[in-house]
Amino acid sequence: MMKTKVLVVIKGMGIGGAERLVSESSRFWDRDEFDYKVAYLLPWKNALVPDLQTNAVPVECFGTRRGLSMRALAHLQALCAEADVIHSHLPVSGILVRIFAPRLPHVYTEHNLTSSYRPLTRWLNRVTYGRNTAATAVSRGVADSLRGYPGPPVRVIPNGVSPTVRPGSIERVREELGLTPGDTLVVHVGNIRPGKGHDCLVEAAAIAVAKDPSLVFISIGSEKVSGDLARLRAAASARGLAERLRFLGPRPDALDFTVAADIYVNPSEVEGLPVAILEAMAVGRPVVATAVGGVPSVIETGNTGYLVESNDAEALANRIVELAADPMSRSKLGERGRAVVESRFALSDMVRSYEEIYQELSR
Secondary structure (H helix, E strand, O other): OOOOOOOOOOOOOOHHHHHHHHHHHHHOOOOOOEEEEEOOOOOOOOOOOOHHOOOOOOOEEOOEEEEEOOHHHHHHHHHHOOOOOEEEOHHHHHHHHHOOOOOOEEEEEOOOOOEEEEEEHHHHHHHHHHHHEEEOOOHHHHHHHHOOOOOOEEEOOOOOOOOOOOHHHHHHHHHHHHOOOOOEEEEOOOOOOOOOOOOHHHHHHHHHHHOOOOOOEEEEOOOOOOOOOHHHHHHHHHHOOOOOOOEEEEOOOHHHHHOOOEEEEEEEOOOOOHHHHHHHOOOOOOOOEOOOOOHHHOOOOOOEEEEEOOOOHHHHHHHHHHOOOOOHHHHHHHHHHHHHHHHOOOOHHHHHHHHHHHHHHOO
C-alpha cells in the first residue's frame, strides 16, 4: 500500500512552542501509513533540526540566507508538488502554501490569537485563508479569534505534550543556580517578544521577593529583538533583583528547569495554548498564569492552578507568595494538573487527530 506523503511546513525550527510541537510529534507519527517530511524557511532558526533527524525525519530548509526569495519560493513549490497533503503551521507558512501551492490539499494550524500578529501578517492571513482545505486551532480561544474568516470551519485540536524527564534534573538545576534548601524556585519559559509579559514578570518578582525573600525567579527564552534580553536583565538589576530574577536566554534544557520548579508562572498578555504550561502540569508543577487565550481551558483556579488577569503584577505576585508558603497546596495542584494533561492533552492523541484529517484529504 502506498503511503500518504505529508509535508509539514513551518517558518523556522528554532525553539518555540509550535516548532517544538512539530519536533515532539515526530516521535508519534505513524510511519506505516504516512511518509513525512518537514520543510522550514529560515535557515538560522534550526535548533530543533537535530531532534527531527534523530527521529529519522527528512527535513529540508527551502529558504536562503535572506530567508524568502524567488529561489526559496521555487524550492517550496517543488517540495509541495511531491506531497499528497501539506500541513502548515503559523501564518507565514500558511500564506506561502496557499499562494504557491493552491491546488494541493492543505491543513492549516493556527497557534495564536489573530490579534497577536502584525497588521500586514493578519491581513494576508485573512485574505488567503479561504484556500485552506482544512483549518485547525489549538484552543477554543484561538478558534474564536478566527470567527468571520473565509474557508472551512475551524476544528479545535488542543496541543499535546509527552515530556521526557531526565534523571537528576532537580539536583542539576539547583546546583547550577546555587540554590539553598530554603529557596523556592519559580520558573517561566517563553521567548521574549511583545505580549509575553516579561515586564509584568519583573514587577511581580519585585513585589513577591519583598514579601518572601526565599523566592528565586528564572525566565528562559530567546529574544526576538536584539537588546531585549539585556534590557530585562538591567530592569531586574535596577529593582535589586540581580540574584533573585535571572533571565537565562535560550536553553535547550528548559524542561529541566520546569521539572526543578516549585512553582511555574506564565505572565503573558496573549496566548494560544502554551506548550510550556502543559509541560509544567504534566510533570506535576503548580501553575500561576494569566487568564488569556486558551489558558483558562487548562487551568481551573484552586483546582489545577491559579489564574489572574493579565498585566496584574500584584495579583501574580500574591498567588506566588501564597503557594510558596503552602507546600501541600503546591503538591495537590500539581497532581491534579498532571491528571488533566494525561487525560485531555496527550501528544499521541493530538497526532492521531491530525492524521485522521490527512486520511480524509488524501481520499
